[in-house]
Amino acid sequence: MAQTRLDRNEQINGWAFVMPALVLLGIFMIYPILWSLWMSFQVGRGNNFSFGGLANIQRLANDALLVQALTNTIIFFIIQVPIMIVLALLFAVALNDATLRFRGLFRTILFLPCVTSLIAYSSLFKSMFSNDGIINQALMSLHLVSAPIPWLTDPFWAKVVIISAITWRWTGYNMIFYLAALQNVDKSIYEAARIDGIPGWARFWNITVPMLKPVILFTTILSTIGTLQLFDEINNITQGGPGNGTMTLSMYIYNLTFRMMPSFGYSATVSWVIVAIVAVLSIIQFMIARDRRRGA
Amino acid sequence: MTRNVMRWTRTLAIALTGISMASVAAAAAELTVWCWDPNFNIPAMADAGARYTAAHPDTTFNINNVSQDEINQKLQTQLLAGVSDGLPDIVLIQDDNIQRFLQSFPGSFVPLSDSIDMSKFADYKVAAATYEGKSYSLPFDSGVTGLFYRSDYLEEAGYKPEDVQDITWNRLIEIGKDVLEKTGHQLIDMDYNDDGQIIMMMQSTGQWYLKDGNEPNIIDNPALKASLETFQAMAQSGLIKPVSDWTGYTGAFTSGEVAMVPQGVWITGTIKSMPDQAGKWRVAPLPALDGVDGATHYSNNGGSSWYVLASSEHQDEAIDFLKTVWAEDVDFYQGILVNQGAVGSLLAARDGDAYKASDPFFNDEPVWQNFSDWLAQVPAVDYGTFTPEARLAVRAQLPNIANGGDIDQALQAIDAQLRQQMQ
Numbered sequence: 109m110a111q112t113r114l115d116r117n118e119q120i121n122g123w124a125f126v127m128p129a130l131v132l133l134g135i136f137m138i139y140p141i142l143w144s145l146w147m148s149f150q151v152g153r154g155n156n157f158s159f160g161g162l163a164n165i166q167r168l169a170n171d172a173l174l175v176q177a178l179t180n181t182i183i184f185f186i187i188q189v190p191i192m193i194v195l196a197l198l199f200a201v202a203l204n205d206a207t208l209r210f211r212g213l214f215r216t217i218l219f220l221p222c223v224t225s226l227i228a229y230s231s232l233f234k235s236m237f238s239n240d241g242i243i244n245q246a247l248m249s250l251h252l253v254s255a256p257i258p259w260l261t262d263p264f265w266a267k268v269v270i271i272s273a274i275t276w277r278w279t280g281y282n283m284i285f286y287l288a289a290l291q292n293v294d295k296s297i298y299e300a301a302r303i304d305g306i307p308g309w310a311r312f313w314n315i316t317v318p319m320l321k322p323v324i325l326f327t328t329i330l331s332t333i334g335t336l337q338l339f340d341e342i343n344n345i346t347q348g349g350p351g352n353g354t355m356t357l358s359m360y361i362y363n364l365t366f367r368m369m370p371s372f373g374y375s376a377t378v379s380w381v382i383v384a385i386v387a388v389l390s391i392i393q394f395m396i397a398r399d400r401r402r403g404a
Numbered sequence: 405m406t407r408n409v410m411r412w413t414r415t416l417a418i419a420l421t422g423i424s425m426a427s428v429a430a431a432a433a434e435l436t437v438w439c440w441d442p443n444f445n446i447p448a449m450a451d452a453g454a455r456y457t458a459a460h461p462d463t464t465f466n467i468n469n470v471s472q473d474e475i476n477q478k479l480q481t482q483l484l485a486g487v488s489d490g491l492p493d494i495v496l497i498q499d500d501n502i503q504r505f506l507q508s509f510p511g512s513f514v515p516l517s518d519s520i521d522m523s524k525f526a527d528y529k530v531a532a533a534t535y536e537g538k539s540y541s542l543p544f545d546s547g548v549t550g551l552f553y554r555s556d557y558l559e560e561a562g563y564k565p566e567d568v569q570d571i572t573w574n575r576l577i578e579i580g581k582d583v584l585e586k587t588g589h590q591l592i593d594m595d596y597n598d599d600g601q602i603i604m605m606m607q608s609t610g611q612w613y614l615k616d617g618n619e620p621n622i623i624d625n626p627a628l629k630a631s632l633e634t635f636q637a638m639a640q641s642g643l644i645k646p647v648s649d650w651t652g653y654t655g656a657f658t659s660g661e662v663a664m665v666p667q668g669v670w671i672t673g674t675i676k677s678m679p680d681q682a683g684k685w686r687v688a689p690l691p692a693l694d695g696v697d698g699a700t701h702y703s704n705n706g707g708s709s710w711y712v713l714a715s716s717e718h719q720d721e722a723i724d725f726l727k728t729v730w731a732e733d734v735d736f737y738q739g740i741l742v743n744q745g746a747v748g749s750l751l752a753a754r755d756g757d758a759y760k761a762s763d764p765f766f767n768d769e770p771v772w773q774n775f776s777d778w779l780a781q782v783p784a785v786d787y788g789t790f791t792p793e794a795r796l797a798v799r800a801q802l803p804n805i806a807n808g809g810d811i812d813q814a815l816q817a818i819d820a821q822l823r824q825q826m827q
Contacts, residue, residue, distance in 0.1 A: 153508050167827050172820060238648050240655075260648035261596050263803060346648075349597040351803040366477050368793045368825060369504045370484070 148380050150373035157373065164377040174378065176352050177360040180267070184356070185335035188271045193328060196279045200286030201316060215287070219280040226277075230344035233273045234260070237345075263353025266346050270354050273341050278334070282327045289323040290316070325397045332393070333386050357382050435463060435722055438470040439496035443673055445545065445708070448740040449496075452729045455736055459728075463721050472498060483509040488715030493722045496544065498708045499532040500791040506535040507789050513540045514712040514719055520727050528784035529749040533709055540711060542726040543749035547668035547707030548779040549604050551576075551688045552675055554589075555767065557663045561586040565686055570701055573605065573634045573691045580643040580663070589663045591643035593656035596802040599795050600705045604666060605631035608703035609696050610783035613794035617786070618826065620794070622819040630693045632811050639806035646806070666690055668705040669775045672745040682765045689778060702781040707749075747775050754780075790826050797821040 151160030168174060202208065203215055221229065236242050237259035244256040259265045293316070301311050317324070339358035342348055348355035348363065357378065364375040437453075439445040446467055453465030470478070475495060482491055483505075497505065506513060516522075517539035522530045525543040533541030555565055561583040568579065580591035594601055606612065611627035614620060622628060638644050645662055647653045656662050658678050665671060675685060689701035710730065712722045729736055730750070737753035740746040753759065754776040762768045800821060801814040 153504075156508070167824075171824055173824065234649065238652055239646060240652070258646060261646040261803065347597055349799060349803075351596070352800040353803070363796065366473075366480060367796070369789055370480055370508055371827075372484070374827075 144376045144379060147373055147376035150376075151371075152373065153369050153371060160373065164374050167374060168377060168381065173352065173355070173360065174357075174381075177355045177357050178381075180352075180354060181336060181338065181356045183267065184271065184274075184338060185332050188274055188335060189328060189331045191271070192275045192279050192282060192331060193324065195275070196282035196327070197286055197317075197320070197324070199279065200283045200290060201312060203283070204287060204290045218283055221277050221279075222281045224277075226340040227344055229277060230273065230341050233269065233276075233341075234345045237269045260346060261350050263351045266350055266354050270338075270341055270345065273345065274335070274338070277341075278331065282331065285323050285327050286320060289320050293319045321397070325393060329390055329393050332389055336382055336386055336389075435465050435494060435718055435725065436492040437465060437467045437494045437496075438475055438492045439467065440469065440471050440475070442469060444670065444744050444746060445496055448544075448744050448746050451739055451743075452725075452733075452736060455733065456725045456729050460721075463725065468492070476501065479505065480508075483512050488713070491713055491715055493713060493716040493718050494726070495711050495713060496708050497541075497711055498706065499529065499541075499547075500787045500795075502533050502541065502709070502711070503535065503787055503789045504792065506533070506540060512714050514714050514716075514723065515540055516542055516712065516723065516726065519723050520731050524731060524750055524752060526749040526751060526779055526782070528704065528782050529707065529709065531784045532787050533711075541709035542711075542730050543709045544730070544746075545670060545707050546747045546749050546775075546779050546782075547670060547704045548747060548775050548782055549608075549666060549668055549690045549703045549705055550771075550775060550778065551690050552657075552665040552667065552671065553686055553688060554660070554663050554681075554684055555686045556684045557583055557587050557589050565688070568688045568691075570689055571691050572694045572699075574637075574694045576691045577634075577637055577641060577643065580638070581641055583663050584641075584643060587663070589661065590645045591638065591662065592664050592666060593645040593647050593653060593662045595647050595649060595653050596806060597648070597799055598653075599798045599802065601666065602628070602631045602635060602798060602802075603795075604668075604690060604703045604705045605634060605693055607705075607783065607785055608690060608700050609693060609698045610700075610785060611698075612785040612787065612791075613798070613822070614786070614788035614790060618788050618790055620790075620819055620822045620826070622794075622822060623815050627693060627696050627699075629811060629815065630696045632805055632814065634693065635802075636805050636808065636811065640808055644806070668707065669747045670706060670745070672771075676745070676765050683767055685765060686767050686769060687771050687774065689774075698783070700781065700783060702778045702783065704782050709749075741772060747772065747779065749779070751780070790822065793825040794818075794822050797825065 148164060149159060149161065150157045151163050152158050199218055203211055203218070205211075208214070237244075239256050239258070239261070241259070243259065244253075247253045248256065257265055259269050297315055297319075298311060301315060306314070337358050338356045339362065342354055342356050342359045343362065346354045348359045361375050361378050364371055364378065435453075437449055439449055446469060449467050450465070453467065457464055475497065479491070479495065479497075482488065515538035517534075520542065522539050526546060529543035529546065530539050530541070533539055533543070551568065553568060558565070558568065558579075561579075563579060563582075568576070571579075576591070584590055592601075606625075606627045609627040611625055612621060613625075613628070635644075645656055647656055654674050657665050658674065658681075660681065665675065675681075690703055692699040692701050710726060712719060712726070716722055730748075734750070734753050734756050737748045737750055738756040738758035740748065741753075741756075741758045754773075759772045759776055760770065761772065762770045763772070797818045801809075801818055805811065805814050
């Protein structure tokens with residue numbers, strides 16, 4: 109029990125060193141988070157707050173627009189995340205092939221979208237997919253379609269545009285994780301498989317994918333969270349339209365706070381819905397991964 | 405010795421007083437203004453400022469280009485936080501957006517009706533910014549609407565300008581089909597993420613999305629229903645070219661693709677930006693809705709007004725400036741009409757010379773006189789607090805309606821979304 113003076117001094121010094129960081133973290137991270145939790149129980153417009161108890165949660169239950177935003181968000185990540193993960197994996201494996209020429213060039217090209225600004229690429233996609241945009245012109249002059257496709261004026265096609273946009277932007281980013289992980293896979297495993305006459309796709313399926321499982325899990329969680337927070341592309345390409353067809357949770361929160369009569373309490377409640385969903389999804393994904401590890 | 409010291413002290417004191425007074429005067433001198441359009445309200449404000457500075461040399465102006473979205477966000481966050489650092493003295497706010505500020509942040513704006521006679525301005529503009537009996541705005545540009553059309557396309561299809569004067573929307577659809585068939589030009593273009601077209605048709609009957617303060621006026625609103633039906637009929641006949649943003653919207657008529665532009669008068673500048681189309685354009689009154697009580701040819705879309713923030717340290721100067729230039733100077737309004745195409749809301753400005761001139765771009769029609777005559781007849785509506793919510797709810801249904809969806813169901817959906825968002 110007896111603490112020497114040296115021990116105590118080290119304790120104090122240690123705390124003193126981490127204190128500045130802790131204080132800043134407390135003021136700029138923890139305090140706002142707790143405050144937003146408190147806000148989520150407030151009702152009223154603009155500056156006229158009052159404590160509303162569970163009123164905001166009741167409002168959540170009857171909010172058709174929230175349901176639509178949630179549905180859109182789920183559609184986005186159920187369709188987009190697998191497409192992107194598979195593409196990224198295929199690109200990574202292809203670019204990892206030592207016999208491929210100009211590997212560095214291809215890697216750069218695929219990673220380049222990640223360093224473009226979100227706003228800049230969204231604006232580009234918006235103009236490319238507009239009614240008279242380059243995509244429609246190309247399709248028309250190739251006689252693939254007879255009338256312009258209503259990319260941004262039809263709820264279904266608008267979703268397609270958003271999914272293509274985020275896939276273009278983030279595939280290279282995920283590919284880098286896989287490329288890095290592939291460097292750690294022992295080449296002798298592949299050699300052994302080849303000697304045993306295992307075909308290419310089976311090597312991919314039975315060696316590469318299992319070896320990359322932790323990274324695949326990690327990127328899946330990251331992409332899921334990213335899709336749940338999808339905002340920049342929506343705000344710049346479709347503004348949640350047409351007909352709320354691309355309304356996401358983040359866009360809805362923005363509308364509640366800045367485009368409609370400010371209802372900060374309710375916006376905070378919806379923000380906490382995202383937190384809850386992210387937490388639940390992450391736990392599910394971790395559990396799936398743990399089961400597999402135990403089974404393996 | 406002592407006397408010397410005293411004299412020095414006195415000189416110093418006088419000098420210091422002088423310096424401090426000078427700095428007070430210098431601080432009192434600058435009014436900061438936020439507004440957003442470098443071709444429209446910014447030069448208009450700059451002109452007004454220059455006129456005031458000429459008469460009051462110690463008051464100068466700092467006019468900032470701040471986008472509408474940014475103005476809304478900055479005001480909203482700062483007023484909520486109670487921080488007035490960096491807020492301007494005078495700010496421009498769109499009319500259908502002001503009520504939420506007045507009601508969410510009471511006391512943040514100066515009631516201008518205390519010092520300025522509001523009867524000098526168009527009624528509906530004043531009504532938009534009136535809250536609890538006081539009016540807070542200095543009404544600026546009007547969004548009085550007209551039907552801009554390409555007379556050459558009409559002629560090609562066998563129509564004369566008289567054929568589109570004072571008609572109804574159903575008649576316009578017939579003409580539009582004919583024009584499309586004979587010339588290949590669609591009637592109008594429209595962004596389905598913007599309900600301006602619906603607003604124009606509806607307000608021409610004196611109806612709005614809300615009534616009696618904040619009661620949704622959706623399901624039992626014959627004007628809204630007729631507007632949506634008209635919109636659907638146009639879309640289903642292929643008369644509307646869908647566009648996805650403002651650039652696409654203006655591009656479709658500046659490039660000569662569509663035949664007509666029903667819009668607020670502020671679009672004039674954009675239409676006139678194509679000098680090679682001079683003489684091809686004309687302006688008719690907006691068509692009226694069929695079978696709706698109180699249907700007129702006069703409506704409004706957009707338009708904004710000036711507000712003085714209560715946090716301003718130079719409130720008196722700001723109010724005096726708005727009063728002497730914006731509420732009295734008829735000559736100033738002639739200048740911004742000619743240079744920026746800005747039709748102000750000051751009724752007396754209509755008697756100025758510029759308003760009587762005809763415009764060769766529009767076939768020597770007296771367009772300004774027409775617009776100001778129409779302006780006086782725009783039915784006043786109460787925008788209420790929840791217009792942004794209502795507009796979002798209506799926009800959500802537009803693509804569906806354009807594709808032939810059931811109007812009654814759409815009205816139900818609009819009503820449901822609006823009521824939900826109004827909690």
